[in-house]
Amino acid sequence: MAAQTTSFVIDLPERASRGLWRDALGRLTRNRPAMLGLAFIALFVFTAVFAPLIAPFDPAVGNIAASKQPPSWQHLMGTDLLGRDEFSRVVYGARVSLVVGVVAVFFGLVVGISLGALAGGMGGRVDTVLMRVTDVLLAVPGILLAIGIVAWLGQGQVQIMLAVGIAYAPMFARLLRGSLLGLKEADFATAARSEGATPTRILLRHLMPNALTPLIVAATLAMATAIIDVAGLGFLGLGPGDPRVAEWGEMLTDSARFLQSAPYLILFPGIAIVVSAIGFNLLGDGLRESIDPRLKR
Amino acid sequence: MLLSVRDLTVRFRTHDGTVHAVNGVSLDVDEGETIGLVGESGCGKSVTNLAIMRLLPEPAGFIERGEVAFDGLDLTKLDEASMRDLRGRDIAMIFQDPMTSLNPVLTIEEQMVETIQAHRPVTKADARKRAIELLGMVGIAEAAARLRNFPHQFSGGMRQRVMIAMALALEPKLLIADEPTTALDVTIQAQVLELLQRLTHEQATAVILITHDLGVVAGMTSRINVMYAGFVVEAATTADLFATPRHPYTVGLLHSIPRLDAAADEPLIPIEGVPPDLRRQPVGCQFAPRCAWRIDRCWTEIPPLEPYLPLAPGEAVRTTGPAATHRIACWNRPTAEEAAAGSPLDPDFVPAPPPASQAAVRPASATASGSASR
Numbered sequence: 001m002a003a004q005t006t007s008f009v010i011d012l013p014e015r016a017s018r019g020l021w022r023d024a025l026g027r028l029t030r031n032r033p034a035m036l037g038l039a040f041i042a043l044f045v046f047t048a049v050f051a052p053l054i055a056p057f058d059p060a061v062g063n064i065a066a067s068k069q070p071p072s073w074q075h076l077m078g079t080d081l082l083g084r085d086e087f088s089r090v091v092y093g094a095r096v097s098l099v100v101g102v103v104a105v106f107f108g109l110v111v112g113i114s115l116g117a118l119a120g121g122m123g124g125r126v127d128t129v130l131m132r133v134t135d136v137l138l139a140v141p142g143i144l145l146a147i148g149i150v151a152w153l154g155q156g157q158v159q160i161m162l163a164v165g166i167a168y169a170p171m172f173a174r175l176l177r178g179s180l181l182g183l184k185e186a187d188f189a190t191a192a193r194s195e196g197a198t199p200t201r202i203l204l205r206h207l208m209p210n211a212l213t214p215l216i217v218a219a220t221l222a223m224a225t226a227i228i229d230v231a232g233l234g235f236l237g238l239g240p241g242d243p244r245v246a247e248w249g250e251m252l253t254d255s256a257r258f259l260q261s262a263p264y265l266i267l268f269p270g271i272a273i274v275v276s277a278i279g280f281n282l283l284g285d286g287l288r289e290s291i292d293p294r295l296k297r
Numbered sequence: 298m299l300l301s302v303r304d305l306t307v308r309f310r311t312h313d314g315t316v317h318a319v320n321g322v323s324l325d326v327d328e329g330e331t332i333g334l335v336g337e338s339g340c341g342k343s344v345t346n347l348a349i350m351r352l353l354p355e356p357a358g359f360i361e362r363g364e365v366a367f368d369g370l371d372l373t374k375l376d377e378a379s380m381r382d383l384r385g386r387d388i389a390m391i392f393q394d395p396m397t398s399l400n401p402v403l404t405i406e407e408q409m410v411e412t413i414q415a416h417r418p419v420t421k422a423d424a425r426k427r428a429i430e431l432l433g434m435v436g437i438a439e440a441a442a443r444l445r446n447f448p449h450q451f452s453g454g455m456r457q458r459v460m461i462a463m464a465l466a467l468e469p470k471l472l473i474a475d476e477p478t479t480a481l482d483v484t485i486q487a488q489v490l491e492l493l494q495r496l497t498h499e500q501a502t503a504v505i506l507i508t509h510d511l512g513v514v515a516g517m518t519s520r521i522n523v524m525y526a527g528f529v530v531e532a533a534t535t536a537d538l539f540a541t542p543r544h545p546y547t548v549g550l551l552h553s554i555p556r557l558d559a560a561a562d563e564p565l566i567p568i569e570g571v572p573p574d575l576r577r578q579p580v581g582c583q584f585a586p587r588c589a590w591r592i593d594r595c596w597t598e599i600p601p602l603e604p605y606l607p608l609a610p611g612e613a614v615r616t617t618g619p620a621a622t623h624r625i626a627c628w629n630r631p632t633a634e635e636a637a638a639g640s641p642l643d644p645d646f647v648p649a650p651p652p653a654s655q656a657a658v659r660p661a662s663a664t665a666s667g668s669a670s671r
Contacts, residue, residue, distance in 0.1 A: 188399055188401075191398040191399070194385065194389065195385035196381045196385035206400050209402040
């Protein structure tokens with residue numbers, strides 16, 4: 001009797017489901033805006049990585065005699081005040097934006113995840129103190145915080161990375177803590193406790209992997225903001241501080257004065273910023289929808 | 298005796314005041330015995346068991362007093378590390394919703410191996426072998442391949458089988474099954490219950506089966522404790538309870554479910570009113586406002602759980618085993634005829650109104666409002 005009932009298995013036609021992540025990937029590839037975003041990002045990353053091969057000129061060396069030339073076949077995007085090839089500078093600018101953006105977001109993630117895990121995992125007083133600190137940080141607009149940090153630590157790429165990254169840390173910490181608190185009450189967490197798992201193990205193995213998915217989305221979206229923030233800092237004169245380094249934001253400031261005589265100088269770096277930022281935004285939104293199937297339209 | 302709970306009292310501190318979730322519950326379980334803990338939602342049956350496991354949601358929930366003697370240890374005083382050691386190994390749990398009690402991002406293999414390795418010094422390969430064996434035991438075909446699957450690739454019934462496999466992985470002495478079949482449809486329910494019964498019998502595991510479904514306990518258990526608003530109101534062997542229910546609440550429960558052997562025109566008698574607000578400190582019988590048999594004393598004194606029939610000289614109260622004493626907590630016990638009829642038979646009997654001091658607690662007939670309990 002026992003064998004009979006237990007061997008009674010209903011075989012449903014195999015669903016296309018092949019795991020959480022593969023399903024999400026499937027949904028992502030069917031998401032057109034996300035794929036467009038991915039294409040933008042691919043273009044951005046490709047340009048950054050192969051900048052020396054793509055750029056026809058040295059971005060740091062100019063010909064003062066050929067200053068502010070309009071776009072031509074030789075200079076696709078014209079030349080700037082110092083006669084440097086604008087196209088080469090935009091291409092090399094991708095490197096700065098990519099490296100600074102990625103490192104900044106990564107730095108923000110590391111700090112944010114540590115703080116969030118500590119606060120959400122330990123709870124109690126640790127949680128209260130950490131969250132009040134993040135409250136204070138969140139109250140200050142990110143770019144203002146970044147300006148303050150650059151003003152304090154001085155100009156330079158590393159300082160920008162730190163400044164922009166720190167500005168994201170509270171957001172990531174909040175997000176992670178929030179999902180951890182929700183997950184702590186989840187049945188599978190209680191179930192893990194009832195199986196004798198230690199609190200550390202429950203946090204690291206059961207709660208964290210579940211809590212990280214919103215962070216993947218947030219980090220992708222933060223990349224877009226980071227690119228804009230880095231350019232913003234550059235525009236405000238708090239860029240890498242090295243005139244030889246091509247940075248999109250600084251390029252905007254340098255050419256803003258010639259808006260009427262040489263509008264192309266502000267157009268191309270501007271497009272570069274918008275395209276890369278939109279790329280990450282579209283991909284981030286697409287990721288959010290594909291990871292959380294409930295958001296699917 | 299494997300488990301002996303004495304006067305267990307659990308409170309929750311909430312923003313709206315203290316919730317009196319469990320009010321001095323005592324129950325015993327022998328080795329290999331399957332008992333039922335029955336009651337409606339919020340009556341404290343799950344909380345009782347979470348308290349036994351010391352898994353109450355902290356810091357809101359806490360054990361105010363009472364003892365939980367398990368295998369010679371007082372679990373209320375055990376340090377957290379020893380308690381952790383004991384969970385899963387000596388006492389295991391199965392939860393209500395198999396859809397949410399498995400971690401969605403880990404494969405079944407990872408979760409099973411982890412549980413086994415948490416308590417046994419075995420290699421991963423050995424733990425895996427054991428996991429395959431366990432999945433086979435609970436009737437999952439192609440166990441080795443299924444191990445690599447994620448929870449969402451299993452149906453509800455399959456997942457509950459996986460949960461049972463994990464709970465029994467370390468051959469615990471006691472298994473607490475909290476509404477193990479409530480989330481499953483009826484045909485799967487029967488399979489899962491049958492499986493649970495067979496496996497716990499083979500391993501001589503004692504089971505506390507928590508449910509609101511009298512049909513489930515009837516076939517599974519040898520004894521039943523009926524809970525209401527944090528109190529055990531009736532304790533008897535399953536046969537006694539169904540044949541001769543004596544507490545007005547149990548009588549009401551049994552009259553409110555349809556029976557196949559009843560006459561076609563026999564009415565179902567619902568229990569009127571709602572469960573009491575657990576934020577109020579109990580002063581009398583918690584069932585009094587809904588009870589047809591209530592007398593003045595019911596409002597002011599909490600009835601103890603005492604033998605229904607007078608004990609023979611020299612006879613002691615038996616709390617476990619097939620000859621357990623039928624006990625109820627009631628001041629005005631229904632007679633056998635009244636229990637059979639489902640309501641008081643004395644035409645002159647009028648349920649006692651609440652005393653002036655409890656005017657706020659209106660009896661069920663007066664109002665159906667009142668805040669729902671947790």
